[in-house]
Amino acid sequence: MKHxxxxxxxxxxxxxxxxxxxxxxxxxxxxxxxxxxxxxGADGAYFRVHHFARQLGSPFPLLAAVGTRTKRIEIGTxxxxxxxxxxxxxxxDAGAADLIAxxxxxxxxxxxxxxxxxxxxxxxxxxxxxxxxxxxxxxxxAEVFLDVLRGQGFAQPNPRPMFPNPPGLLRVEPHSEGLRExxxxxxxSNATAVWAAKLGMNLQSSTLKDDENGKxxxxxxxxxxxxxxxxxxxxxxxxxxxxxxxxxIFALVSDEDRMYFGGGRxxxxxxxxxxxxxxxxxxxxxxxxxDVLVKQLAEDEAxxxxxxxxxxxxxxxxxxxxxxxxxxxxxxxxxxLGWR
Numbered sequence: 001m002k003h004x005x006x007x008x009x010x011x012x013x014x015x016x017x018x019x020x021x022x023x024x025x026x027x028x029x030x031x032x033x034x035x036x037x038x039x040x041g042a043d044g045a046y047f048r049v050h051h052f053a054r055q056l057g058s059p060f061p062l063l064a065a066v067g068t069r070t071k072r073i074e075i076g077t078x079x080x081x082x083x084x085x086x087x088x089x090x091x092x093d094a095g096a097a098d099l100i101a102x103x104x105x106x107x108x109x110x111x112x113x114x115x116x117x118x119x120x121x122x123x124x125x126x127x128x129x130x131x132x133x134x135x136x137x138x139x140x141x142a143e144v145f146l147d148v149l150r151g152q153g154f155a156q157p158n159p160r161p162m163f164p165n166p167p168g169l170l171r172v173e174p175h176s177e178g179l180r181e182x183x184x185x186x187x188x189s190n191a192t193a194v195w196a197a198k199l200g201m202n203l204q205s206s207t208l209k210d211d212e213n214g215k216x217x218x219x220x221x222x223x224x225x226x227x228x229x230x231x232x233x234x235x236x237x238x239x240x241x242x243x244x245x246x247x248x249i250f251a252l253v254s255d256e257d258r259m260y261f262g263g264g265r266x267x268x269x270x271x272x273x274x275x276x277x278x279x280x281x282x283x284x285x286x287x288x289x290x291d292v293l294v295k296q297l298a299e300d301e302a303x304x305x306x307x308x309x310x311x312x313x314x315x316x317x318x319x320x321x322x323x324x325x326x327x328x329x330x331x332x333x334x335x336x337l338g339w340r
Contacts, residue, residue, distance in 0.1 A: 005044020067101025081112025110186030
């Protein structure tokens with residue numbers, strides 16, 4: 001059995017070929033797709049955050065809105081770039097959205113990927129401390145965020161406050177109990193996956209990772225997951241961690257599916273560089289008839305290791321088509337694989 005959700009980047013472009021032509025379209029259609037996915041029996045609605053881009057940039061208003069329109073489905077991110085975040089303000093926003101949603105947030109955070117502008121976090125008022133780089137700054141922000149989410153007081157109260165205070169040091173409010181255990185780290189390397197395990201975060205592994213040994217993508221990703229679980233056990237955490245992987249998977253069950261994704265060319269892993277230093281491997285997409293997909297996905301070692309699968313969706317094709325994409329996986333692919 002697996003948790004199966006969708007992951008949307010929330011792309012929008014003012015093009016006649018796009019069903020999502022404005023920021024308002026991207027946000028409102030994201031809410032509608034979450035509602036549709038819940039009705040179909042999916043387990044999660046996840047959203048990617050990118051700044052300075054025609055995508056979803058500010059997650060918490062969207063997460064709160066989805067929380068008011070749904071009852072059961074998990075609501076998450078994959079991922080929030082911590083280079084851009086004020087950890088305390090983020091804790092307030094996250095606590096409020098989680099309370100609105102009834103404790104259903106699953107927040108993926110990370111160092112982030114290359115952005116649309118050079119050092120975009122500087123425009124947000126952040127810069128690495130002496131001896132840090134941007135990745136270290138992101139991890140520092142993450143550690144502060146995790147600490148604040150524990151709900152322990154740390155701020156000295158004013159002796160003459162405007163409103164009465166509870167006794168002792170104060171914490172940021174509102175606090176949502178249990179949210180600390182629903183934070184995930186998006187790891188591109190084995191080392192950062194191990195670091196996340198030590199801090200007690202769940203693991204998100206996407207459709208790309210650092211190419212650390214030249215093996216196929218799904219094999220490297222499975223090795224990363226096993227290294228994470230070993231580190232979790234060694235750290236002595238008492239709860240069972242969760243692990244998600246992302247995949248582009250399209251079941252060809254209609255002429256429209258074949259028109260969009262039935263190119264007939266077998267997909268392969270791709271090698272590239274996400275910056276001047278980091279060689280990355282990008283996992284292949286899957287597009288085939290359901291019976292073929294079942295055989296292909298059964299051989300994906302990383303999916304087998306994970307408890308959660310996030311289906312990346314082509315959101316600019318509209319809510320109705322993306323709901324169809326999700327339904328086709330839930331109906332024709334998940335049951336034969338034992339995921340449902």
